[in-house]
Amino acid sequence: MMEQNQDQTNEVEQEENCPVEENTQDKDNTKKPSRAQRIRSAIFELLVYVAIIVVCVMVVPRYVIQRTIVDGTSMEATLQDQDNLLVDKLSYRFSDPKRFDVIVFYPYGRENEDYYIKRVIGLPGETIQIVGDTIYIDGKVLKESYGKDAMTESGIASEPLKLGKDEYFVLGDNREVSEDSRYEEVGPVSRDKIEGRAVLRIYPLNKFGTLRSQGNKAKAAERSSDADTDDAKVVAIDAGHQSRGNSSTEPVGPGSSVRKAKVAGGATGVSSHVPEYKINLSVAKKLRKELELRGYKVVMIRTKNNVNISNKQRAQIANKSGADIYVRIHADSSASSSVRGASALYPSTKNRYVGKLSAKSKKLSQYMLNSYCKKTGIRSRGLSLRDDLTGTNWSKIPVTLIEMGFLSNPTEDRYMQKKSTQNKMAKGMADGIDKYFNR
Ligand SMILES: [Zn+2]
Incomplete structure (x- = not known):
């Protein structure tokens, strides 16, 4: 070439x-x-x-700029199937691809006409690792929000992957469907396979514009929705557990080598025989109703019992939802049937993942536990510092875990199963949330 x-x-x-x-010579004579x-x-x-026509028709499209059509959904939500793009083939002759550039490349070499459009994530010489939905570059969390959904497949990057001197690690924004550097068939992309940078969308016309600025716009919108205090507060509610636990493991916090089961089985009422996942969801739904009546927006991590969502994923759903706080609802259990009462669990300031959220989480826990116990008459066992909870450690917003009472205590179990009690539980929790937001 x-x-x-x-x-x-x-x-x-x-x-x-x-x-x-020849011309100048002629002039002289x-x-x-x-x-x-x-x-x-x-x-x-x-x-x-x-010469001009040759340059325009042959040289420009081949070496300077070319129109490319997106084929498939792997770059959603940034690019849609059949979008028309202009690809800048010149810049990379003078400068190197940068992180987050959208590039066009030939994964199987230039002699093969298949080209891919992906986003640059890892640069030459860097070590990349993907743990769950988090990307680590040289051991540090990469801050980015281009992914359309949470990533569930880390492929060859599940272990630290060192990129060669001229290799780039690329991901499609639609990470659930994208075939990219995570998969051996594609792998890290060497520089000579990179054709150019997608710079401009020319079709459809209503989306005309540079790709970079559109990415920025989306990010600006994200930020403003966070900062917007006039809007309704958003509460993410997780009803703990699910109908079947998941004993495969996940890291207890971002970058941690300590792993715990994705979802533990949960307790069961000694008297009612109601499993914890059911009462958790039942109260969570009542809390949602109560909060919506009070003008909050609510994000439910689950609304069914038959799901398979790990504790880490639950936190990530809460993080991505734009919620202001994350409330985890659980019921307690003890080997001793006489133990009873409610408690609220929050991370300490020393927690290496969410230590910064400790003060706010404590405030949230304290307010919620106080008004919960006041409304229901359930005894308070106080606050409890916990740094070993996966669902708490992956949170990026103030978080509390409410243990509503003991399913292992027959009286408390029966009391908690009543509809009238559950309404009080929801109201009590909502009162605490009101107080947290100064309402
Ligand atoms: Zn539980």
């Missing part, structure tokens, strides 16, 4: 140069152009036009 390029440009130069020299000279000058003009 490179050789071809040089051949062509040489040809063009020759065509332009030779006649020019005579004043009036002869018929032969006029013909020569006409031929020269024609050759210039041919």
